Amino acid sequence: MIPPPIHRGMKILQRELFRIKVELVGVRIAANSTAKFLKVLKDDLFHQPKMKNVANDPESKDTRIILLKSEVQSLEQTNKQNSKLKEFIELKSSINQFGFSRYTVFQKPISQEAISFHVINPTIEQIDDANISQESRDLISHEALGFVKHTVELDYGNWGADDILKAILPEDSEVPSSFTQIGHIAHMNLRDEFLPWKKIIGQVILDKNPKIKTVVNKTDIIDTTFRFFSMEILAGIDNMIAEVKEGNCRFRLDFSQVYWNSRLHSEHERLVNLFKKGDHICDVFAGIGPFAVPAAKKGCIVYANDLNPISYKYLQENGVLNKVQSRIFSYNMDGRDFIRKIVKDLHATLAIAATTTTSAAISKSITGSTFKTQRFQMFDHFVMNLPATAIEFLDAFKGLYHEMESVIDSPLTELPMIHCHCFSKIHFVRSVAPNKDMYCVSFRLNASVAFGAVPSKPEISVSLGLTEQADNDHEEARERKKRKVEVNSADDDHNNGTNEIEEKY
Numbered sequence: 491m492i493p494p495p496i497h498r499g500m501k502i503l504q505r506e507l508f509r510i511k512v513e514l515v516g517v518r519i520a521a522n523s524t525a526k527f528l529k530v531l532k533d534d535l536f537h538q539p540k541m542k543n544v545a546n547d548p549e550s551k552d553t554r555i556i557l558l559k560s561e562v563q564s565l566e567q568t569n570k571q572n573s574k575l576k577e578f579i580e581l582k583s584s585i586n587q588f589g590f591s592r593y594t595v596f597q598k599p600i601s602q603e604a605i606s607f608h609v610i611n612p613t614i615e616q617i618d619d620a621n622i623s624q625e626s627r628d629l630i631s632h633e634a635l636g637f638v639k640h641t642v643e644l645d646y647g648n649w650g651a652d653d654i655l656k657a658i659l660p661e662d663s664e665v666p667s668s669f670t671q672i673g674h675i676a677h678m679n680l681r682d683e684f685l686p687w688k689k690i691i692g693q694v695i696l697d698k699n700p701k702i703k704t705v706v707n708k709t710d711i712i713d714t715t716f717r718f719f720s721m722e723i724l725a726g727i728d729n730m731i732a733e734v735k736e737g738n739c740r741f742r743l744d745f746s747q748v749y750w751n752s753r754l755h756s757e758h759e760r761l762v763n764l765f766k767k768g769d770h771i772c773d774v775f776a777g778i779g780p781f782a783v784p785a786a787k788k789g790c791i792v793y794a795n796d797l798n799p800i801s802y803k804y805l806q807e808n809g810v811l812n813k814v815q816s817r818i819f820s821y822n823m824d825g826r827d828f829i830r831k832i833v834k835d836l837h838a839t840l841a842i843a844a845t846t847t848t849s850a851a852i853s854k855s856i857t858g859s860t861f862k863t864q865r866f867q868m869f870d871h872f873v874m875n876l877p878a879t880a881i882e883f884l885d886a887f888k889g890l891y892h893e894m895e896s897v898i899d900s901p902l903t904e905l906p907m908i909h910c911h912c913f914s915k916i917h918f919v920r921s922v923a924p925n926k927d928m929y930c931v932s933f934r935l936n937a938s939v940a941f942g943a944v945p946s947k948p949e950i951s952v953s954l955g956l957t958e959q960a961d962n963d964h965e966e967a968r969e970r971k972k973r974k975v976e977v978n979s980a981d982d983d984h985n986n987g988t989n990e991i992e993e994k995y
């Protein structure tokens with residue numbers, strides 16, 4: 491490939507400066523042997539994005555010009571005589587005289603019209619055969635009709651983002667062309683050294699990725715509660731409302747105001763796979779609904795909460811977007827208060843549903859089956875994905891079912907599973923950044939914690955009552971780490987490891 495012209499120091503993109511003319515060596519061939527030449531010469535052909543390597547011959551419609559890679563020097567520059575080529579030219583002259591050829595392409599007597607394109611007076615005498623394979627040279631020597639010079643014009647459109655940025659940014663710098671894609675938004679995390687070029691980088695990314703309409707760069711400021719970064723628009727339209735797909739669900743979100751990380755898709759899927767149709771799920775830090783919406787789609791009844799009012803708004807909107815709003819009950823409050831409130835709310839909802847015929851019908855439509863009205867309804871799963879601090883919210887489970895032991899139809903009713911994401915080593919989920927791993931501890935709520943007394947004020951340190959599963963998860967995590975396998979890889983992301991993004995949680 492011909493690299494673009496170097497324009498180091500360019501700060502405002504001037505696309506016209508990438509327009510160049512390049513003279514290539516072309517091989518003139520009979521049109522009907524094009525496929526054969528392309529096959530044999532495959533490693534010696536001119537290759538440039540959006541450029542053809544076979545040109546029509548202005549001299550004849552029966553011939554074509556196959557363009558050789560730019561490394562093949564102009565034949566005029568060499569003065570070695572290629573005897574095979576000379577012989578070939580002489581033979582071509584004899585064809586001209588006698589009207590037939592011993593070459594495959596011209597085995598039939600040649601018409602006057604065909605003969606006209608044999609009279610080739612090559613402008614180029616010889617190719618620098620050091621640059622092309624023996625097989626290519628043999629075919630050219632035996633079957634080509636000569637060489638021509640062919641000028642191609644290249645411009646900004648003929649190179650990818652990497653090539654253009656390489657030509658602009660300081661020599662030997664690692665080109666920052668990687669980004670995370672969130673719908674139409676490309677999210678970059680530029681290192682300080684590239685900030686003087688941030689606008690031009692954004693523009694090139696925008697130009698070279700047709701699905702991208704907005705390019706943003708993460709700034710250092712993170713909203714510590716709602717876990718989203720502030721960001722700066724580098725190029726494109728000022729529209730941060732994106733639509734993304736995850737599994738069989740669609741999500742709308744304002745990327746500048748809510749938490750979203752498409753690299754968590756496998757973790758969302760992993761937990762939802764644990765849920766069964768009809769399960770009652772409580773998503774304490776639901777964000778815009780990547781656990782809640784697919785769970786509802788599966789037929790679960792979901793109580794989902796987020797403290798960020800904008801996340802709450804999109805959580806509701808995404809329920810509607812995926813036609814599962816009747817199975818998602820959304821809340822906008824602090825997670826600790828939510829855990830306590832929600833247990834009562836679920837019970838109250840079901841009690842009302844059981845006492846009125848209309849509500850009974852509603853309950854049927856919600857779950858797809860009639861509730862066992864006399865039984866206390868327990869949540870089956872609590873999801874707590876706020877890795878930085880979720881563990882600190884576990885005290886909310888202390889006494890959550892205080893004095894309800896007799897109501898709860900034990901041992902038939904199981905206490906809920908709690909899936910608590912954290913940065914302490916339990917179940918290895920994925921590497922967030924070098925030296926920063928995320929884990930998920932899954933355990934069943936311990937009866938002594940659930941039925942015990944409610945503490946008078948929140949306790950930070952909580953005995954988790956970890957079960958065998960957590961231990962197994964821990965083992966598994968260690969094994970996975972040993973094998974250096976990333977459990978939830980981010981293979982759908984348009985991101986790569988070149989500029990690691992320390993992720994937001």
Ligand SMILES: C[S@@+](CC[C@H](N)C(=O)[O-])C[C@H]1O[C@@H](n2cnc3c(N)ncnc32)[C@H](O)[C@@H]1O
Nearest residue numbers: 715716749775776777796797798824825875876
């Ligand atoms: C790491 S995000 C996870 C969101 C979502 N579950 C996901 O997987 O994408 C954590 C969420 O918790 C919310 N949050 C933070 N503090 C909270 C609190 N005290 N109570 C409830 N939600 C909170 C944030 O707004 C954010 O949406």
